[in-house]
Amino acid sequence: MSAGPSVPGPEEPRAGRAPGEGVFGEIPELAEPKPDVIAPPFPALDRAMGALARVCMAVAGVQIVALVLLMGWLVFGRYVLNDTPTWIEQLAILLIAWITFLGAAVGVRDESHLSIDFIRESLPPVPRAALRVLADVMVAVFCGLMTWQGWKLVGTNLAREIPMLGLPEAWRYAALVAFGALGLLFVALRLAQRAVAPTRSLPWD
Amino acid sequence: ASPLAAKDWRGWNIHPPTYPNGIALDAFAEKVAEATDGRVTPTVYHNAVLGDQPDAIEQTRNGALDFGNFNMGPMGPIVPATNILSLPFIFSSVDQMHKVMDGEIGQRFSDALAEQGLVALSWFDSGARSLYNTKKPVKTPADVQGMKVRVMNNQLYVDMIGALGGNATPMAFGEVYQSLKTGVIDGAENNYPSYESTNHYEVAGYYSITEHLIIPECLCVSTASWEALSDEDKAAVKQAAVEAAAMQRELWAEREKTSLEKVKGAGAQINEVEDKAAFQSAMDPVYAGFIEKNPELKSWIDDIKAVK
Amino acid sequence: MGLTLLFGVFALGLIAGAPVAFALGLAAVACFAYEGLPLFVAFQRMMSGVSTFSLLAIPFFIFSGELMLHGGIARRLVTLAAAAVGSVRGGLGTVNVASSMLFGGISGSAVADTSALGSILMPVMKEKGYDADYAVNVTVTSSIAGIVIPPSHNMILFAVAAGGGISVSNLFLAGVMPGILMCLCLMAAAYWVAVRRGYPAETFPGWRALALSFADSLPGLMTAVIIVGGVLSGVLTVTESGAFGALYALVVTGVVYRELTWTAFRAAVVSAVRTTALVMVLVGCASAFAYMLALYRVPEQLTDLLMGISQNPIVILLMLNLILLALGMVMDMAALILICTPIFLPVATGIGMDSIQFGIMMMMNLGLGLCTPPVGACLFVGCVIGGIRIEQAVRTIFPFYVAVFAALMLVTYVPAISLGLPSLLLE
Numbered sequence A: 001m002s003a004g005p006s007v008p009g010p011e012e013p014r015a016g017r018a019p020g021e022g023v024f025g026e027i028p029e030l031a032e033p034k035p036d037v038i039a040p041p042f043p044a045l046d047r048a049m050g051a052l053a054r055v056c057m058a059v060a061g062v063q064i065v066a067l068v069l070l071m072g073w074l075v076f077g078r079y080v081l082n083d084t085p086t087w088i089e090q091l092a093i094l095l096i097a098w099i100t101f102l103g104a105a106v107g108v109r110d111e112s113h114l115s116i117d118f119i120r121e122s123l124p125p126v127p128r129a130a131l132r133v134l135a136d137v138m139v140a141v142f143c144g145l146m147t148w149q150g151w152k153l154v155g156t157n158l159a160r161e162i163p164m165l166g167l168p169e170a171w172r173y174a175a176l177v178a179f180g181a182l183g184l185l186f187v188a189l190r191l192a193q194r195a196v197a198p199t200r201s202l203p204w205d
Numbered sequence B: 001a002s003p004l005a006a007k008d009w010r011g012w013n014i015h016p017p018t019y020p021n022g023i024a025l026d027a028f029a030e031k032v033a034e035a036t037d038g039r040v041t042p043t044v045y046h047n048a049v050l051g052d053q054p055d056a057i058e059q060t061r062n063g064a065l066d067f068g069n070f071n072m073g074p075m076g077p078i079v080p081a082t083n084i085l086s087l088p089f090i091f092s093s094v095d096q097m098h099k100v101m102d103g104e105i106g107q108r109f110s111d112a113l114a115e116q117g118l119v120a121l122s123w124f125d126s127g128a129r130s131l132y133n134t135k136k137p138v139k140t141p142a143d144v145q146g147m148k149v150r151v152m153n154n155q156l157y158v159d160m161i162g163a164l165g166g167n168a169t170p171m172a173f174g175e176v177y178q179s180l181k182t183g184v185i186d187g188a189e190n191n192y193p194s195y196e197s198t199n200h201y202e203v204a205g206y207y208s209i210t211e212h213l214i215i216p217e218c219l220c221v222s223t224a225s226w227e228a229l230s231d232e233d234k235a236a237v238k239q240a241a242v243e244a245a246a247m248q249r250e251l252w253a254e255r256e257k258t259s260l261e262k263v264k265g266a267g268a269q270i271n272e273v274e275d276k277a278a279f280q281s282a283m284d285p286v287y288a289g290f291i292e293k294n295p296e297l298k299s300w301i302d303d304i305k306a307v308k
Numbered sequence C: 001m002g003l004t005l006l007f008g009v010f011a012l013g014l015i016a017g018a019p020v021a022f023a024l025g026l027a028a029v030a031c032f033a034y035e036g037l038p039l040f041v042a043f044q045r046m047m048s049g050v051s052t053f054s055l056l057a058i059p060f061f062i063f064s065g066e067l068m069l070h071g072g073i074a075r076r077l078v079t080l081a082a083a084a085v086g087s088v089r090g091g092l093g094t095v096n097v098a099s100s101m102l103f104g105g106i107s108g109s110a111v112a113d114t115s116a117l118g119s120i121l122m123p124v125m126k127e128k129g130y131d132a133d134y135a136v137n138v139t140v141t142s143s144i145a146g147i148v149i150p151p152s153h154n155m156i157l158f159a160v161a162a163g164g165g166i167s168v169s170n171l172f173l174a175g176v177m178p179g180i181l182m183c184l185c186l187m188a189a190a191y192w193v194a195v196r197r198g199y200p201a202e203t204f205p206g207w208r209a210l211a212l213s214f215a216d217s218l219p220g221l222m223t224a225v226i227i228v229g230g231v232l233s234g235v236l237t238v239t240e241s242g243a244f245g246a247l248y249a250l251v252v253t254g255v256v257y258r259e260l261t262w263t264a265f266r267a268a269v270v271s272a273v274r275t276t277a278l279v280m281v282l283v284g285c286a287s288a289f290a291y292m293l294a295l296y297r298v299p300e301q302l303t304d305l306l307m308g309i310s311q312n313p314i315v316i317l318l319m320l321n322l323i324l325l326a327l328g329m330v331m332d333m334a335a336l337i338l339i340c341t342p343i344f345l346p347v348a349t350g351i352g353m354d355s356i357q358f359g360i361m362m363m364m365n366l367g368l369g370l371c372t373p374p375v376g377a378c379l380f381v382g383c384v385i386g387g388i389r390i391e392q393a394v395r396t397i398f399p400f401y402v403a404v405f406a407a408l409m410l411v412t413y414v415p416a417i418s419l420g421l422p423s424l425l426l427e
């Protein structure tokens, strides 16, 4: 099932109800979506990646709260001080880039990005496994390209300043590199985990 | 074998195809195809569908695009010398700007652009930007005192409003109309055609002819695309660009007139600013700060001011 | 050939179940490579797509919605709606729709609406003897109100995808009447089904109880007043009003209602980051994709194609609706707004439709897509919370589809429904 926006992620199940347990009674295929689930191989690495994803989420969380407070300060400056803090708009846009790409990296780890997987998941185990690998490889290629080209953009934007902020534009593009590298780490581990038992499902499939 | 062959030039334009710039660029494309016997066939992508201006400049420098019509305002972060053109009251009039840019000083700007991979073939007009607001006619700098004025994202414009005692508020262009209407901001600044086409005159009826910013635009070709041309084709393209600029300036002047008539007809109050010198002298700290940061550009400023 | 590559890579990614955003991005990058264009441009477009000031409001609306969901505002709105309209036959169905009008008018997200109101209302409906499929059907279809009634982050996405020339405040205003109209149609459907199934009516709790629950939910309702009123009064821009909505929701849920625990606050922050990131990364990748659509002149070609089939505006609008409905069945909303707006909007304006009316039509149309199989986030979430299989829900959902579709047709062919309010209030 494709996770839509606002669906609680793995670390915050909605108030005391197990996944798949509905208010009208339990439904087998939602409670245990895949009968062939294995525990994630390489548990130590898996825990490490989980911790890394939580760090990313914490940083992005602080940034989103900062964003709300900054907008409050902007309005205070415009009306009360009659001196608009002109750096806030650009800083806010820089922050949103970091929130987006850090959050998107966490999304790679959680598999919470919007996707259409009803076709794949209704296939027999072997083609299903092949498509899962293909999807992961596409994510890996995308993240790899992002890291490489993002790094290039960081290099070419070291001297260019973000107007009103005085920071190099490179700070913006660094978010692409962070996303690419983190996403690559997360998806590489998943591909390795898949290789251990190719036709079985991982818990988050 | 790419289907977009090298001779198929792609060009960038922020304006709609019916704007003076769009018409002139389409004429440029047609002229180039004709004069090079189809060895170069340009297509103009209007309405900024290939990205905003900073991105399009990067793309042109790197050969993803072949040419574009760029305003010198957002060029500053890439070609620092062009920041001079964003200094308030750097030109005394649009005619003087034409004289400067078509002459030796314009060539200096072309050379600075060339160092960054852009060949400036001719200079377009974007008129003179003046202040407009929702409150009253601006006649002296004191009238700007305490006014919340939207400016483009550039420290020089912020400093300019600050030097007049106003509250400079950078804001996305798309939010300006609503913000003027509801009073989030009191004013903004732009040329007649923008003042009219954005309908800002409906909500901010006082337009004061301060003409504080006169920023030229270039018709620039990417160095890579330029160097791939034969000398004969270079001459043809250059000629087409110069003709396009003449056409654009003429269409621009006409457009300014029709825009002015339209906003006047709609009840906007246009006022002359008698004592422009007061505004100019208020800019002294802006110039001082600029020269302190860019001492090597002081002579450029002096040379521009010397052109009558 | 380039166009085949663009859509081929995209389709391959979709079939493999890769994230829609990355499938879009990878398809664009493949075309950049194929055309011999520098690859960095694709990634520069992704960054520029995200770095747009108008989009800043999105995390704020999402954050406000999450705070209300975790901090007790949503529950009070349900109580208020129950007190007000619960005495109608099959009352809880009507309550469900009315709650969505109130809550959707604040949260701006259909899925948040489904999960918030579904979690609160479905257990109550079950207790009172309503069938699970009915509860799920009403909950998911009425959650479309979250998109159509302002504020709505999907409308901001539309305004951005349309090229930035559309006023978000006008769009917001334009959504009010269509949202109410759609909810009225859904109430009619809910009533009709309830009567046929013999569901009971609630007893009216009395004016005093109604007044009390109104007073109790008033601080929460004020969030909507702050967000929409901030913009209309001219104190705040859309973006700032979003931020103030979040700040205000924080105060109400934390200080007034005292229901926002540290855990709930963290959950709201995490959900806000996740949703923001998923939507915004789609925006970024879609801009790289849109670069290629523009380069290959897809909008112009499609316009010619559709105009070739028929010149009749009524037929063209019907075709646009059917195409959007079909796409909405298999893809999620945000991606479709970003991909389809630049392609379809010129067609609609070409036959004289106002861009704002088109936007509202698109919101409602794609909202319906969220409630249809095989891909429909609201339907999925509703079924999970309701604890029924998707087939069970879909078997009886038809009357509700008809209700939304009827409203959609009215909005499509009667401009005044969407454009009346903005022209009344803003002229």
Ligand code: NA
Residues within 6 Å of the ligand: C104, C105, C106, C107, C108, C109, C145, C146, C147, C148, C149, C150, C151, C152
């Ligand atoms: Na809403």
Ligand code: NA
Residues within 6 Å of the ligand: C096, C097, C099, C100, C117, C138, C139, C140, C142, C143
């Ligand atoms: Na509902």
